[in-house]
Amino acid sequence: MDYNKIELPLTARSRTDGDSYNPLGLKGNKKIKEILIDAKVPREKREKIPVVLDQKGIVWLAGFRIAERVKITDNTEKILRIDYKAD
Numbered sequence: 001m002d003y004n005k006i007e008l009p010l011t012a013r014s015r016t017d018g019d020s021y022n023p024l025g026l027k028g029n030k031k032i033k034e035i036l037i038d039a040k041v042p043r044e045k046r047e048k049i050p051v052v053l054d055q056k057g058i059v060w061l062a063g064f065r066i067a068e069r070v071k072i073t074d075n076t077e078k079i080l081r082i083d084y085k086a087d
Contacts, residue, residue: 001070003078007055008073012062021058023065032061039064047075062086 015036020029036046050062060066062084072079 001059001066001080001082002072002081004076005070006059006080007031010052010054010059012050012052015049015051015061018057019051022068023061024068024071025065026068028082032058035061035064049086052086 004087015032017033019032021032022029023035032051033046036049041049049059049064051058052060052062054070056069058067059070060082
């Protein structure tokens with residue numbers, strides 16, 4: 001993620017009903033529930049996947065795509081890398 005586009009602090013939580021964001025490479029928002037269903041993530045595992053947020057909203061669904069608004073570009077000077085290791 002482009003560190004300079006992030007509004008600190010970052011927090012992590014489980015998904016809530018209606019959560020959506022604009023994943024990298026997609027036009028417009030998509031509900032997290034739909035992303036997880038499309039990826040065939042079993043229902044019992046969906047609540048365990050962290051949602052990472054800054055002060056503006058969701059920046060990453062752990063293990064999936066970052067948000068379009070924090071993507072790395074040619075103008076990026078500082079990068080934030082977050083690793084996620086699923087059970």
